[in-house]
Amino acid sequence: MTLSFVLLLIVTITYFINRNQFKQSIWFGLATYFMVMSLGNLSVEVHNHLNYDKHYTHQYSISEAKFSKFQLRILEVIKPNIFNQRYIAEIVTINGKSVFGDILLNIGKDSSFSNLEVDDKIQIFGGLQELYRPLNPHQFDYQRYLENHQIYAQIYSKAEFVSVLSREKHSIYGYADYFRQAINKGLQKYKYSASELAVINALLLGQRQDIDKELYADYVNAGAIHILAISGLHIGIILFLLKWLFKPLMLIKHGRYITAFVILWILWSYAVVAGLSPSILRAVTMFSVITIGMYLKRPYNIYNTLAISAFILLIWNPMILFEIGFQLSYLAVIGIVAIHPLLFARLKTPYAFPNKIITLITVSLAAQLGIFPLSIFYFHQFPGLFLLTNVVVIPFLGFILGYGLLIFGMALMDVPKSLLTDIFGDIISLMNQFFKWIAEQDVFIFRDIPMNWFLVIGLYLIILLFTRYFISKAFNKLVLAMVVTCVFQIGLFFNQFWYSNNNEFVVFHKSRHSIISKNSRFHLQVFHNLDSLKLKSDYSIANYRVGNFIKTIDYQSIQNAYHFNQKQFLIIDSLGVYKNISFKPDYIILSQSPKINLNRLIDSLNPQVIIADGSNYKSYINRWHETCKTRKRLFHYTGEKGAFILKEN
Template identity: 40%
Template sequence: MKFINVAVVRFSVFLTLGILLAHFFPNFSRYLIFLSLFCFGMLVVLWWRGRKQLIPTVLFGIATYFCFLLIGYVNYQLRQPNAQPRHYSHVASLDTTALFTLKVTAILKPDRYNQKYIAEVTGYNNRHTSGKVLLSVKKDSTGSKFTSDDLLLVHAALSETPGSLNPFQFDYAAYLRTLKVHHQFRIDSEAIVKRSKGDWSLRGSAESIRAHIISKLKQTSIGVEERSILQALVLGERNEIDPERYKAYAAAGAIHILAVSGLHVGILFLLLSQLLYPLCRLPHGALVRSILIVLLLWGFALIAGASPSVVRAVSMFSFFTFAQASRRPTNSINTLFLSYMVLLLLEPLWLFHVGFQLSYLAVFFILWVQPFLFRLVHCKNIIAKKLWGIITVTLSAQLGILPLSLYYFHQFPGLFLLTNIVILPFLALLLAGGIVVIVWTLIDEVPKLVAEGYATAIETLNAFVDWVAGKEDLLFSNIPFSETQVLAAYVLIIVCILLLKKWNGKRVIKALAGILLFICVLFWEKHRASQQQLIVFQKNRHSVIAYSNASEMVLYTEDTSQGISSTFPVSTYRVGRRIDSVSEAMIPKLFAFRKQKILVVDSLGVYGVKDRINIVILTQSPKLHLDRLIDSLRPDLIIADGSNYTSYVNRWKATCQKRKLPFYHTGARGAFILE
């Protein structure tokens, strides 16, 4: 591909490496100032000495790449609370009630019991502060909700954000940290002392416009389910989509159309380009057209929620639009990496967003692989050519996101190709029609015929998705895939594509090395999963203990008729540990693991054992005298699982602290694992 600026690609790679180093190795920051000063000083000296040379020296290149690595490292560290003097965490104590001033900045999807928001802590006990928190407000009979830019004075206590308590579980606390959220408030309406409207913000105004559009759409004759799809397609509002409908789209491999992303922005870009093309005939019309396209795209991004995938797509098309207007030669890969680098400079935490990762990988593989695949088949018929184009785009994007999709979602839709062949052309019509319906709604009442026609189109889409999702035999789920496998898979994919593009001896050797690496990783993962393990799960109101050996697992529960093996958290553990066979049994009172005697004491509180016990597991809130048990059995460790009352756990913990005996509560520290 011509005009690829290799420097931009390398700068982006080293910037990414710097962010990753800061994320996984944050303790190097103490040496960062000296390292940065030395590196930048060396870069200036090397530039001054070689400023008249046509080709820079190798040392200058190394220093430049190292500077980008440091920029990524420093930029990430500056976003952390310890680098922000006014961050609330420096002055506020956890679990201590105080007065906090909060400004609502984002509205999240509510759960069964709480409305959820992201809020900025602007004040703490009359002190100006900064920093974001998760705000969970218990639902009450009034049903009142907050909007962006609302100011709240709350009398509450900060607490830790909920983290992962079981292996292979989604870590919600880690996800919130990528949003700069490190703590939470869990309150009810009585904790809100005062509510008022805060200062104007661009994001708040965009959310108000979106809320106004949604309220207008509710007045049309479009059904609830169809309207929820319209809101997701055009406005990026997915909170009203039925969970079963969402699962159907995921099973059909069409979940990407429910999240406003590069695909939607690309379609909108093409529509705007065609509509505004007559401006090119005017003096300076090309520049005016480009400015209008960019402004409209960014307006769409704001109204659609300004998610990382939308911002990425709009920034890329903005670069591409102005490059076209300047009539300079450009390349889509250059534009992609330039937008990638700019966005990570503005917000390095976006690197850890799943949507951001999948979006960039999909676009990169489309730009890199699709032209090669398209040239493999020569189509003379225009319809066949368009169909082959959709197929190659779909295959390229799927190839790019496949390892990450398996890692995050552990499933692969076998009919993804059919789904995209049908949906992609249909999506352009739905998106254009949705914009027309929304604009019409804001201007005047939408005619019933138009509203019902659009609703019928969405019903047709839903029916097709349901048909594809119903082919359960072609949905491959529960696929284990680790981080190591992801890296090995991308190495294998890249070397194989390079080999297919150009055959030579070196690339054959690289491809064989990639295959060997992937096979070695598979054997390593299988060996690691084959190790014996005993685990006491954290599950509220239930006792669940498992013993796994290779691909087999014995699951011990208090009631084998409940089918816990197919529910959370056992289901995710089975996928992560590559468990094929599961048998269930009642929890034994006494058993051994790796020469350690383990006693389980249930609600009866009867243990009837006089020999020394290594580990005691307390379940179902037994009424017992813990001091007497400790004196009798002399255990090395006491474990309390999630089936116990909190008051009992606190009493046992105090007893163990007094006796200087290790105490482990799965509700606080997560599942207990013994290997």
């Protein structure tokens, strides 16, 4: 903090020294750079909950998971899974002792238990548990995702151990949730289907937890998922509607200031009601700066506006930088601002209507170029029909949003069901059917595209340098872009060489089943005991294939023995047969809960390591672990340590 204050003082002094000088020095820029870096570091330290002694991680041993009494306050309702209702909650007390910090709360589904809402204060008995880390290679790291949101533990409990102490609303998030609930209660009398209501909530309120997997996948595969995430597109349309609606205020005295204030108040109120997600925060902050400049007659530069909004958000919450939505939303806007004018200038016609279609196409292309490398890195797929999706739907999105806000007003005023409300439901249903049809065109959906950080950075450098060339048409910029492209191609060769030497033997974790693989020079042999349906729905092999740039896969049934890297593997399954083995295995893989005496097995075969996969009973695992501990043998259970991986020397 002292360093930041000193740097701020230096920046102030150098500013007043340099502002009247004809020839500027570098000191103001350097001081500003170091001040911003210092502020960023200070913001991270201040916002890191682990730096405070009253955080629950300093008051409670999570590894011991002692049964305790907790008082919690519900912060957010998130998407439930098959077995549990799930919430983000803040710990208020543990056994009467005041603490703070956020956790993931899982409550077993019970028809007699009413779902909790934001700001509900509850008492619950249970124990804090560690977050589940990824158990298979290249699996989504949900633990890291939660820790980026300052969540370091979870509680599993049954409804019978939960008692509600208070349902009083006292925070802005609680009132926002109450407002959303009131809208939904009003919408229920309009008899919308579950899918229609889920899309309405996502489209206009930013709440996607009620969308089922199939419908969500349709929007993803159609390249229309941005429609369900309130972002710059939605806020821009709402700003346009508000500007038209409040145009009469410009006729009165100080109308510009009143209009700007009213619009800013409405935008930020809407952001709060919609949940303040990273994309909403970015969009509302950016359009707030634009609104101020527009109504106060101040010039603004879109790049400066983006930088200011990002700076404000990162000071408010530096961990938002790691949000996928934050990254993609800024890159999409930068792509539109930088690339769209270049594309439109080369495609525009003398006619207004074709130019509107061309604008939709060029904006969509520019946004896709802005997010393409990073979206492939995160999602490993590309919707080939995104242009058709955007050209058909986006022209009507403003009408749909305006119509939806009108329906919300009618729902809040308890206006009865009518033709007007039915038409809106039909529009949403038609949109869902359209995206479902687009998603069914599998030939245009490119899945399982491998990508790593080297490729992401290289592609962005190429896009940036070619964009700079087309802006200035300078020969030296073209040379630089071509040189970087050549270096990127050389890098691709080394990337291939690196992964071609990534040969390994993997025992995956799969509950109640066994999956083993051998990776050798872009070819993967998979040995498993899954049926065809479960094999198709299993992501462990798909994630591994994409993460290791695998080109071909061969599926086979599980064998009894394997040889890899001059090491012998023996699988002992439910039959428990291991006698009359003609070799001495280095590794034993226990599968399907074999009824064996592990002491006798160790005496007979003398393996170096015992591996137990996810197909074994937990009681067997505990017994085997104790035996290995006594016999001083390495024991690897995939359900605790993750997949067992042996790399080639």
